[in-house]
Amino acid sequence: xxxxxxxxxxxxxxxxxxxxxxxxxxxxxxAGNYPVSASTRKRVLRAVQDLDFVINxxxxxxxxxxxxxxxFIVRDLVGPLFAYIGQGVEQQxxxxxxxxxxxxxxxxxxxxxxxxELMREQQAExxxxxxxGLRTPEHLERMAQIARSLERVGSRLVLCGRPPIGPDAxxxxxxxxxxxxxxxxxxxxxxxxxxxxxxxxxxxxxxTTTSARFEGYTRAHRAHGLTVDDSLVVGGTFDRESGYxxxxxxxxxxxxxxPAMTAILGITDxxxxxxxxxxxxxxxxxxxxxxxAGYDDIPLSADLSPALTTVHIPHExxxxxxxxxxxxxxEYALDQHLLxxxxxxxxxxxxxxxxNNAR
Amino acid sequence: xxxxxxxxxxxxxxxxxxxxxxxxxxxxxxAGNYPVSASTRKRVLRAVQDLDFVINxxxxxxxxxxxxxxxFIVRDLVGPLFAYIGQGVEQQxxxxxxxxxxxxxxxxxxxxxxxxELMREQQAExxxxxxxGLRTPEHLERMAQIARSLERVGSRLVLCGRPPIGPDAxxxxxxxxxxxxxxxxxxxxxxxxxxxxxxxxxxxxxxTTTSARFEGYTRAHRAHGLTVDDSLVVGGTFDRESGYxxxxxxxxxxxxxxPAMTAILGITDxxxxxxxxxxxxxxxxxxxxxxxAGYDDIPLSADLSPALTTVHIPHExxxxxxxxxxxxxxEYALDQHLLxxxxxxxxxxxxxxxxNNAR
DNA sequence: TTGTAAGCGTTATCAT
DNA sequence: ATGATAACGCTTACAA
Numbered sequence: 001x002x003x004x005x006x007x008x009x010x011x012x013x014x015x016x017x018x019x020x021x022x023x024x025x026x027x028x029x030x031a032g033n034y035p036v037s038a039s040t041r042k043r044v045l046r047a048v049q050d051l052d053f054v055i056n057x058x059x060x061x062x063x064x065x066x067x068x069x070x071x072f073i074v075r076d077l078v079g080p081l082f083a084y085i086g087q088g089v090e091q092q093x094x095x096x097x098x099x100x101x102x103x104x105x106x107x108x109x110x111x112x113x114x115x116x117e118l119m120r121e122q123q124a125e126x127x128x129x130x131x132x133g134l135r136t137p138e139h140l141e142r143m144a145q146i147a148r149s150l151e152r153v154g155s156r157l158v159l160c161g162r163p164p165i166g167p168d169a170x171x172x173x174x175x176x177x178x179x180x181x182x183x184x185x186x187x188x189x190x191x192x193x194x195x196x197x198x199x200x201x202x203x204x205x206x207x208t209t210t211s212a213r214f215e216g217y218t219r220a221h222r223a224h225g226l227t228v229d230d231s232l233v234v235g236g237t238f239d240r241e242s243g244y245x246x247x248x249x250x251x252x253x254x255x256x257x258x259p260a261m262t263a264i265l266g267i268t269d270x271x272x273x274x275x276x277x278x279x280x281x282x283x284x285x286x287x288x289x290x291x292x293a294g295y296d297d298i299p300l301s302a303d304l305s306p307a308l309t310t311v312h313i314p315h316e317x318x319x320x321x322x323x324x325x326x327x328x329x330x331e332y333a334l335d336q337h338l339l340x341x342x343x344x345x346x347x348x349x350x351x352x353x354x355x356n357n358a359r
Numbered sequence: 360x361x362x363x364x365x366x367x368x369x370x371x372x373x374x375x376x377x378x379x380x381x382x383x384x385x386x387x388x389x390a391g392n393y394p395v396s397a398s399t400r401k402r403v404l405r406a407v408q409d410l411d412f413v414i415n416x417x418x419x420x421x422x423x424x425x426x427x428x429x430x431f432i433v434r435d436l437v438g439p440l441f442a443y444i445g446q447g448v449e450q451q452x453x454x455x456x457x458x459x460x461x462x463x464x465x466x467x468x469x470x471x472x473x474x475x476e477l478m479r480e481q482q483a484e485x486x487x488x489x490x491x492g493l494r495t496p497e498h499l500e501r502m503a504q505i506a507r508s509l510e511r512v513g514s515r516l517v518l519c520g521r522p523p524i525g526p527d528a529x530x531x532x533x534x535x536x537x538x539x540x541x542x543x544x545x546x547x548x549x550x551x552x553x554x555x556x557x558x559x560x561x562x563x564x565x566x567t568t569t570s571a572r573f574e575g576y577t578r579a580h581r582a583h584g585l586t587v588d589d590s591l592v593v594g595g596t597f598d599r600e601s602g603y604x605x606x607x608x609x610x611x612x613x614x615x616x617x618p619a620m621t622a623i624l625g626i627t628d629x630x631x632x633x634x635x636x637x638x639x640x641x642x643x644x645x646x647x648x649x650x651x652a653g654y655d656d657i658p659l660s661a662d663l664s665p666a667l668t669t670v671h672i673p674h675e676x677x678x679x680x681x682x683x684x685x686x687x688x689x690e691y692a693l694d695q696h697l698l699x700x701x702x703x704x705x706x707x708x709x710x711x712x713x714x715n716n717a718r
Numbered sequence: 719t720t721g722t723a724a725g726c727g728t729t730a731t732c733a734t
Numbered sequence: 735a736t737g738a739t740a741a742c743g744c745t746t747a748c749a750a
Contacts, residue, residue, distance in 0.1 A: 008511075008512070009511070009512040009513075009727095011726090011727055011728085012727065012728065012729095013727080013728095021736075021737085022736065022737045022738075023727090023728080023729090023737090023738095024729080024730090024736070024737060024738080024739095025735085025736060025737075027728065027729055027730095028729095028735095028736085031729080034735090035735065036735070036736085037735060037736090040735080040736080052508050052511070054476060054479045054480045054508075055480055055727090055728080056421075056480070056482065056726090056727055056728070057480040057481045057482065058417040058418075058420045058421050058426060058481075058482055058726095058727080058728090059417075059421050059726075059727035059728040059729090059742090060727080060728055060729075061417045061728090061742095062415075062417050062418050062421055062726090062727080062728070062729095062742050062743065062744090063727085063728050063729045063730080063741075063742045064728075064729065064730095064742090065742090067417060076446065077436070077442050077443075077445045077446040077449060078439070078442045078443055078446050078658075080437070080439070083436050083437045083442050084436075084437055086436045087435065087436040087437050087463075090436060090461065090462070090463055091463075094462070094463075099460060099462070099477065099481060100460065100461050100462065101458060101459065101460055101461075102449065102459050102460075102461045103449070103453070103458070103459065104446075104449055104450075104453075117413060118458065120413045121413045121414055121415070121416045122416045122417075122458060123415065123416065123417060149411050149413075152367075152368070152411070153367070153368040154368075240658075240662075273662050276662075277662065299437075299599075300659050300662065303599075303632050303635075303636070303659065303662075303663060304662060304664075305663075305664040368743095370742090370743055370744085371743065371744065371745095372743080372744095380720075380721085381720070381721050381722080382721090382743090382744080382745090383720075383721060383722080383745080383746085384719090384720060384721075385744095386744065386745055386746090387720090387745095390745080393719095394719065395719070395720085396719060396720085399719080399720080414743090414744080415742090415743055415744070417742095417743080417744095418726090418742075418743035418744045418745090419743080419744055419745075420726095420744095421726050421727065421728090421742090421743080421744070421745095422725075422726045422743085422744050422745045422746080423726090423744080423745065423746095424726090
């Protein structure tokens with residue numbers, strides 16, 4: 001029964017004294033990596049109990065080399081997508097006996113870089129960047145430099161859900177087929193007969209997620225010999241509110257001179273959820289009057305009404321793979337790049353257009 | 360431009376040599392808490408740049424005292440409720456210049472205790488337990504002991520969304536009025552005219568959240584001179600699947616000998632979401648045929664159809680307050696206990712019963 | 719203003 | 735099988 005010792009944390013030395021052995025022996029008992037006589041071990045463990053001793057992880061890391069710490073940096077903790085990937089990261093890290101540091105940058109790319117530096121100070125074994133990010137030449141260069149810095153000290157930058165930085169940036173990349181998913185879902189809408197498909201996206205043209213999804217959307221049009229009507233492409237952010245507002249705006253501006261859109265693709269499921277709300281308010285039925293699709297397949301999607309047709313991402317596996325590859329990179333190829341598949345999940349929010357405009 | 364230095368992480372000593380000063384001076388420049396001549400500072404900073412030096416947080420913590428680390432332990436990263444509280448924890452910690460450690464226990468109370476120990480090894484300044492927990496005498500005693508252990512080394516156990524452990528357990532408690540919220544929402548259903556209200560809860564009678572919410576539910580009945588029909592109280596877990604299954608079971612067992620329930624209270628919004636799905640499948644309309652209410656007011660609730668009547672919890676504020684109190688406990692009273700309010704959010708899922716059974 | 723030296727708590731190395 | 739000692743990278747007296 002932990003007898004309390006007044007003042008301060010007990011150290012191996014205190015335990016050693018209490019057990020009548022040397023600090024070295026205590027260390028050996030605790031680590032269990034060296035032969036110690038049974039009787040001594042018992043005395044030491046007894047002293048550990050009595051003093052309520054726990055080892056100092058910082059001191060151990062200082063001499064032992066590794067902190068056994070994995071850092072993950074996400075936009076927000078609350079988005080279901082980030083949460084699920086984070087869940088995967090945390091699970092795998094725990095499974096590998098690591099502890100998890102977590103930070104959020106709320107979409108601020110500079111803050112993201114600061115956080116990586118902070119995690120370097122923390123000696124994280126791996127720094128996992130979750131979700132898409134900025135993609136400008138300057139930012140990429142700074143990122144590459146940071147990747148090299150991490151590499152130099154035996155750590156590793158991991159891109160999870162983001163394309164590689166460049167050839168000379170040592171990093172582990174675990175992506176999902178972002179563009180392919182957008183292509184597939186747009187293609188599905190087109191195959192249903194839709195020709196005027198609005199894209200409610202994010203106004204961050206240099207964001208990897210934004211550009212990949214938009215590219216998939218346009219490529220699907222091209223594949224069918226269609227051209228995208230720019231007036232149907234609007235910006236915003238990744239959240240529900242944005243989907244709601246942008247859809248309101250789209251509907252308001254619909255003067256009837258052009259045939260209205262018959263379908264809307266939201267850049268995320270949260271956006272799609274806002275789209276559905278706006279349409280419902282406008283008295284439009286989904287999918288009878290207009291079709292809607294999203295992207296991410298967050299758990300919410302199945303519970304919307306109508307249940308949302310969307311693109312599935314292997315969230316958790318993405319996070320798990322990121323940690324697994326980073327921690328065992330010697331066992332894998334040097335240039336680590338994993339691309340996981342996405343697929344369309346057909347639910348109830350998309351159907352053939354009321355009047356098929358296909359010419 | 361960070362000239363790469365081959366092999367290993369540079370240390371203050373390396374910087375000192377490069378700048379032609381002592382390690383002490385480097386330390387002083389970095390900490391900025393001691394006068395250093397402008398020219399020296401410049402040379403040092405230059406060397407830091409050149410060597411791409413970052414300080415070793417572990418070593419600094421070892422000598423400096425604090426790790427500037429806050430740990431938070433949650434059931435899962437994915438539940439919206441936990442995520443929002445975690446968001447609050449992370450935000451406040453960051454605002455206070457702290458770094459966040461996160462662990463999940465998936466509802467395993469023993470694992471939770473292990474994790475607290477792990478966080479004690481990590482020298483976390485505060486260990487925040489998010490969400491309800493087990494409440495058995497043994498568990499409480501172990502928890503109290505851990506609270507004392509943490510206290511002894513200058514750390515702090517923080518209970519966030521869970522009642523206090525006991526009088527001799529030094530801990531910071533930030534609760535919300537769990538019982539009061541359950542009372543209020545049940546009271547609301549009763550005031551609408553419902554007399555047979557099912558409770559779809561969790562089969563963990565010693566779980567703080569379960570018991571508080573169930574207690575509020577029964578107290579509301581008592582307050583109206585009603586008695587709870589035990590056959591309308593079912594167990595399960597906190598997730599959507601449970602709500603779905605339990606509701607299916609309730610409907611199946613409804614033989615018609617007793618008047619059926621006219622309303623269902625889910626122990627969480629996720630459960631309520633499952634309840635809605637089951638009712639929809641059974642062809643029952645909400646709230647025309649049957650009313651439903653939830654608890655937590657997660658973002659999803661507003662998007663369900665019908666939009667869910669539920670109990671709002673100040674999620675983020677809960678997390679923020681937890682960290683704020685823990686880190687400034689000298690400035691507050693010694694026995695820290697904060698109780699935040701909850702309130703019913705009236706949406707569309709509850710209405711007066713079709714045939715008012717009030718006698 | 720700057721430097722020297724001791725020490726934080728642990729483990730690895732080398733003895734015994 | 736056990737112990738003494740020297741690191742690990744940093745800060746903080748104490749000196750100069």
